Amino acid sequence: MTLSEISKLEQAISALEENRPLLGDAVVDSALTPLRERAVMLRSAGDMEQHRKIATVLFADLPGLAAFTERVDAEDLRDTVNALWERLDAVILAHGGRIDKHMGAGVMALWGAETVEEDDPEQAIHAALAMKVACNEFCSSTPLLAGEALSLRVGINTGAVIVGRVGTTAELTALGDTVNLAARLNQAATPDQIMITYDTYRLVRGIFDIELLPPLQVKGKSELVQCYLIQCAKPRAFYILSRGVEGVETHLVGRENELNSLQQAYLDLFSRRQPQIVTITGEMGLGKSRLLAEFLTWTDPRSEDYFLFQARSAPSQITSPYAFLRELFLFRFQIQDSDPLITVIAKMERGFAQMMPGDPNSREKAHIVGQLIGFNFAESPFLPALLADPHQMRSLGFVSLTRFFAAAASVYPVILLLDDIHWADSASLDALRYVFNNLPAQTPLLAVCITRPELDERLPDWRDSLKRAAHVYLRPLSREQSRALVQEILQKVQALPSALRELIVVGAEGNPFYLEELVKMLIDGRVIQPNADIWSVDLRRLDALSIPPTLAGVLQARLDTLDGQERVSLQRASVIGRVFWQQALEVLTPVPENESQSLNISLAALRAKELIFPNPISTFSGTQEFAFKHAILRDVTYETVLKRQRAQYHALIAEWLQQASGQRRSEYLSVIADHYEKAGENDRASLALREAGEQALSVSAFSEAFRLFQRALSLLAPERRRDVIFVQLKISEVFFRSGEYADALKYSEQALQAARELSVGDLLASAMYQVGQIYGEMGDYPAAEALLGEALRLTQAQSGSVVRARLLYGLGNTEWRLGKVESAHQHCSESRDMAAQAGDVYTFLLALNRLGVLAGLMGNPAEEERLYQEVLTRATAAGDRERAAIALNNLGALADEHNDLQKSQQYYRQAMQLAREIGTQQSLALYLLNLGHCLVRMGDLDRACEHLREGLALSDHLGAGPWMLMAVIFFARLEAARGNTTRALELLGLAEKHPAYSIDHQRLKEQMLAEWHLDDEFILQHMTRGATLEWRATFTQLMLA
Incomplete structure (x- = not known):
């Protein structure tokens, strides 16, 4: 086809039209028809050459239909098959595909023929899976097809196609080798199979369960074709992003030994079936996430079955107790942050039951772990006693976690992929350490922990305290390795100038991320000019380009090349965080600009420039979730936002999170507080931090609770004296419960002095109680007795209150230590009765147990035994295993004193069993x-x-x-x-x-x-x-x- 041929045709058509009066209409029309058809075809071919696109092509058919037609009336079959294809076509359209054509018993569909989306391959596969389900449902519900094996088979390929309009009808279609190969795969697949090529697989790995097939001999291909079978979608999948530039996929460079270590650990998981922990430590940008991605790419098509848990931490989570641990269960059980609480409970119960098939108490463990990691399971019938005893909540939670992973690993080996743990909260890291160190020796579990060296600075003993742990340290790439990586990225440059290569190598200093961003900066500056097949280099432009000496500078330079709307959208996204949601971004967009199409265009452009990536499943339903490619990119972008705009944006996002999180707001408290603080709304930030601190304290996450309360205190104005006293007492409680009595006393005495000056009865009594408790634990019983007695007199009017019940117990317990048995008995009896009246089970059991001890001291062993038995009965009914174990131990000691050694050892063994259960x-x-x-x-x-x-x-x-x-x-x-x-x-x-x-x-x-x-x-x-x-x-x- 040439332009001259089209020109000659046009001249001939024009000449015929001019001679119409002479030749007549019949002759002219007869001659014009083939000429015009030829011209349309040639123009279409010309158009197609100008529309070369990357598309995903799907072929699907029903191979069993041909044999079926021989046994069924043709008219009936036609109507039924048409109805079936209407349903299957609707599935394709619902997933963003375009019906190209129907051919006999099959269909050809395209993704990306008109508008290219980054998730086109993923949507095509989701469509294929949904088509299989729709086909099976249709057949089973249609009498004519009942019992017939009309399974769908599908072939999918992704690559360059020629898109244009052909024929006299000018229908849009796609042509080329990519289309042909998809059709060949469709023919090679067996019924009920979805077969994809490597070019599709590399774009969706990590999202689906995939089986690697032996290479396939395909007609028209001289080399064998690597193919894969799609099994199903992974739960809450993570993209495995390939590092590269402008769509050029690069091989792993300089990390082969480290990858081999991970692969060997994986193989050992199935052969040795023992717990293994591998920590990978490296500075920012050295390729930790790429190494993890390559490991997942290697494991993805393998045949071994395993349970995968994955979590990635963020800086905003560092003070949120168990937030990192919660991410593991959000991922595994597909829990969205917008799920109502009843749905979260159901997903946790179902997940635990499936992974602990032999445990009749899996539901209880699901509730205990759910409450520990921050879901609000407070209404659970299993938790009344634990909610009043944070220490027991933590202990039993850790034991339940360990048993969960041990049970899950008995079904299939377990792999935990823990990314960016240097930002993980301390409570989660404590829990993971407990699990790793207490798993049975024959538990097939592999944990891969990705971290920066900051973890060693923050928690210097965490890695060294892990049993069965191996440590991998990533170093900067050598000069040779850096050159190899540059060659990989710029493989389409036919003759790469050595000066340009060395400029990149020297500038990157062995940091792969820095190296890639330098290349992208050179592309933005048109020094490197990507084209479809061959890239060119224009060194003349290099003189006008200033190469920043730091990674932050390179990223800033890339931001400077964005157009106005793209830059503003990225800046607003940076205020939300490294992970952000389109709905939240819309909240920050002024009304005149808030056109969905405009924002969509900006987000698409930012995705195309590989500055952000979409997450396959959003933590909030009904809105697309995105993530910055790297944390430092988000930080650099954030620094470009004007401070007055930051404050406005943070306030809006805080309000959005309050609304979007709904019943699950407690999981976002520290993030909400961060936004309010950065918005300058200190009172609201302090209130949210206090709520978050209370939540941390309720699960014995002491370091997080201290940081949260300390921040809350720093944001309070001095005139907010009541609030200051309250927070000081909470900080004191944190230190008291963690056994740091000197610090606890310092804060509580400050609060007590302020409360005396303020003369507020309830706060003063609370401060006296707190100081009295600390005196008692430090052995100063007379001081404790005096202060608790004074507090008791202050609360005389508060009959039936929890505070007074606890004061009575505190005073009675102190008197017992001082040998004042009678008054101790009186106060503990009052405490028991008042705690029962107030519904305070925890204090009730403490008082009841102390009354048992006092009965023994008063020479009444029968009453002592009766009280211990009552403690045991009530503690068991309330689910308070720790109190039940204490009662059993006391009963054992009492039997020991009376030389009933057989009964004594039985009680001790029962106490031991409970202690092991709760840890x-x-x-x-x-x-x-x-x-x-x-x-x-x-x-x-x-x-x-x-x-x-x-x-x-x-x-x-x-x-x-x-x-x-x-x-x-x-x-x-x-x-x-x-x-x-x-x-x-x-x-x-x-x-x-x-x-x-x-x-x-x-x-x-x-x-x-x-x-x-x-x-x-x-x-x-x-x-x-x-x-x-x-x-x-x-x-x-x-x-x-």
Whole structure:
């Protein structure tokens, strides 16, 4: 086809028209028809050459239809098949496709023929999956087709096509090798299969479950074609983004050894079936995410089955307790942030049941974990006692998480991909460390943790505290590796000037991300000019281009090349965060500009320039979610937003998040607070931070709670004295519950002084209670008694309140420690009754248990046992395992005192079982030692030794000095029972010199010596010798006893 041929045809047509009067209409029309058809065809071909596009082509057909036509009436079949294709065509159109043509029992559809979208390949595959479902549903519901095997087969390919209008009807179609290959794949597929090429696969990997097929011999192709089968869509998929420039995909350079390490860990997961943790540490831009993407690309088509959990943290989550851990379950169970709470509960319950098929208590564990990670499961029937006891909530939550992953791994191996954990909140990292270190040895679980060195600065012991962990450190690329990467990116430049290559290599300093952005900057500056097949270089333009010395500078230079609307859209998006939503962006867009088409054009342009990427599933339904390509790109963009505009935007986004999160607002509190703070609305920010701090405290996330309350305090104006006192008391509570009594006392005394000056009764009583509690734990019982008594008098009018019930218990407990048994009994009795009236189960059980102890001191063992039994019954009914375990231990000790050793060991074993269930290690150590001591008295010395050793090892691990001393004293009784009184006395002497030796240990020692009837001089001699023994050496000997 040439322009001269079209010109000749036009001249001939013109000549015929001029001679119409001479030749007549019939002759002219007859001659013109073929000439005009030829001209249309040639023009169409010309148009098509000018419309070369990247499109995704789908061919689908029903291979079983031909055999079926022989047995069915043709007219009936025609109507039924037409109805079927109407349904299947609707599916194609609903997924953004265009029906190209129907051919017999098949269809050809196009994505990208008119408007190219980045997710065209993904939408084509989603359409194919939906077509299979629609076909099966139609056949099963249509009598004529019932029982017939009319399964759909599909072939899909992506690549360059010629798009244009052909024929006399000028229909838009696509031609070319891409179309032919899609048709060949359709013919090669078997019924019910969806087959795709590599060119489609590389654009959708990570989004679907895919099976790698052996290379296929295709007609018309000299080389074998790599194909893949689509199985289904992955839950809450993450894109596996290939690093490259202008659509040129690059191979992994300089990270082959690291990739091999990950691949070997994957293979070991299935062969050795043991827990493994691999941490990959590298500075920003060194290729951590690319390495992870290559690993996923390698695993994606493999045949092994596994459960995948994936999470990526962000700077805004660092003070949100368990936010990172929550991301794992959002991903796995496809929970959207806009899902109502009832839907979240259902998804958690269903997910736990599926992954813990043998556990009848999976629903309870789902509720416990859900509450721990920030979903509001407060109405759950399993949680009343735990909500009042954050320590137990945390312990049981960690144990439930560990059992969940262990159970899931017994079904299929588990892979956790944890990205950017340097921004993860401390509570999530504590939970993950507990899970990793407490999984059974034969649990097939692989965790890959991606981090920057900042994690070591923030939590220096986190990585080193992990069992079975391997650490991979990414270094900058060498000069040779950088040159190889430049060559990869610029592979379409036929003769790459060495000067340009070295400019890029030297400027990037071994940082792959920096290197790519430099290349993109050179493309923006037209130094490098991409074309369809061959790229050119214009070095003359390099002189006018200033190469910034930093990555931030290069990114800034790229921002400067954006047009006005693109730049403004990106700036507004940066205010929302690295992840942002189109609906939120619309809130920031002034009404005159807020045309969806205008914003869509800007977002499409930013996607085309690889500055942002769409996420396949949005955390908020009904709106598209996007992410900046890199965190530093978001930060650089944010710095270009005028400060007065920032404040306005942050206020609007805070309000949008409040509305969009709905019932799930509690999960976004710290993010909402960040926006309010940056908007200058300090009061609203402080209020949100206080709510977030309370939430953190409720799950014992102490470091997050402290940071949240501290920020809330810093935002309060001095005149907001009530609020200041409240927050100071909350900070004190954080320190108190984490055992840091000196800091707790500092904040609570400040609050107490301010409350006295303000003379506000409720705040003053709360401050007195807090200071009194701390005095008690620090051993200053008289001061505690005085302050708690004063607070009690202040609250005399608050009969039935939770505050007064707790004050009564605090005072009674202090009096018990002071030996004031009668008044202690009176106050604990009042506390019990008032807590019951107020519905405070936690305080009720504390008071009831203390009344049991007091009954024993008052010489009423029957009442003591009755009260312990009541604690056990009520704690069990309330789901308070920790209180139930304490009651069992107390019942065991009471039976021990009355020499009912059989009953005693039964109680201790039940207490141990509960302690193991809820993960209370310190309590478990005590119960192990008590059981060991009981078995010594029963004469079962071998089993006694086993339990004493386990209890001693656990006490040492926890640093529980009083428990370690008790273990040594119990070992002394064991040695005496073995007939080795000399060794027994030496152990008592060793214990006596320990700094943690107390009156309780002294009483136990005196009881033993009275039982042994030894000579005083003999006792003194060997106890004195024992006092010279070295503690650690003796500990080692006992562990081998």
